[in-house]
Amino acid sequence: MCFTYAVNFSAQALQSKLDLGDAGSLDPSNPYANVSFLDADNWEASIPKPGYFFSGFEQPQLPVLIGNVVPRIGKNAVGDYSDLHYAEVDTTEGNRPQNRGTQTNISLKLMQWGLIPSWVKSTEKAQELFAYGLNARAETIEEKPMFRDAWKQSACVIPASGFFEWKEVSKKKYPHYIRMKDESVMLMAGIFSEWVDPLTGELRETFAILTTEANELMREIHNVKKRMPVILDSTSAGLFLSASPKERKTILQPCDNDLIKAHQVGDWLNNSRGFRNVEGAILEVKKDFPQSLF
DSSP states (O other): OOOEEOOOHHHHHHHHHHHHOOEEEEOOOOOSSOOOTTTTHHHHHHHHHOOOOEEEGGGGGEEEEEEEEEOOOSSTTTTTTTTTTTOOOOOOTOOOOOOOOOOEEEEEEEEEEEEOOOOOOOHHHHHHHHHSEEEEEGGGGTTTTTTTTHHHHEEEEEEESSEEEEEEEETTEEEEEEEEOOOOOEEEEHHHHHHHOOOOHHHHHHEEEEEEEEHHHHHHSSSTTTTTEEEEHHHHHHHHHHHHHHHHHHSSSOGGGGGGEEEEEEEGGGGSSSOOSSGGGGOOOOOOSSSOOO
């Protein structure tokens, strides 16, 4: 599960992360994007300050990467370009999905955390459902009415500095901060939806973070429900944004243990009524429980 995370990286750090692999090309001029990577003022204005702790239950607006898929001209292009079809690829063991027949321009948007399906008919129902849309389980995403349309049509990647999770020991909860071991930007798999508020006519774009079973490190921390976000490397992020749902499904696995690290943070974060979006939220504190892996 993932209900809280941090966003305090630079535009350059995100650009660098995506350039490490075949994640497509950034397209700041794309009309579907309202924030440009190359415009530092827009970037700085796009993230609430400071960015050390965001709770999904507060419905924050946060940066999300989307892929605008267009056909690639050539012998591998498939289908009618007015109604793009995806090429089938071999996804058997030993063969990872490939982006054949399409190329992806990656754009950055601000979206509200907490997916609201497009079919929701009232503002009251939308407010009731958003908390259930903070996370979507990878194992059942094709079945759940709340998520299946977005899964088919609207993949996204959520950049983060790291996320928070709680370890339970003797009925006490100890918060931890998890980030990439190389301290690069973390890329989490997600889905998004567009919903029109029937009262105001406002278009609201909302997203959910995909979760999967925990790896060894996260089983030690999230030791009750044993879940974690689907964390992507730069190459799989590009594939996730451009591939068919069948291909995307093969990517929804726990990341390798060696890619992430974690440390305990202050238990004052347990107070949901306090102001937690401060630098101290991510600072390591001395462990005060026994038998931890780290």
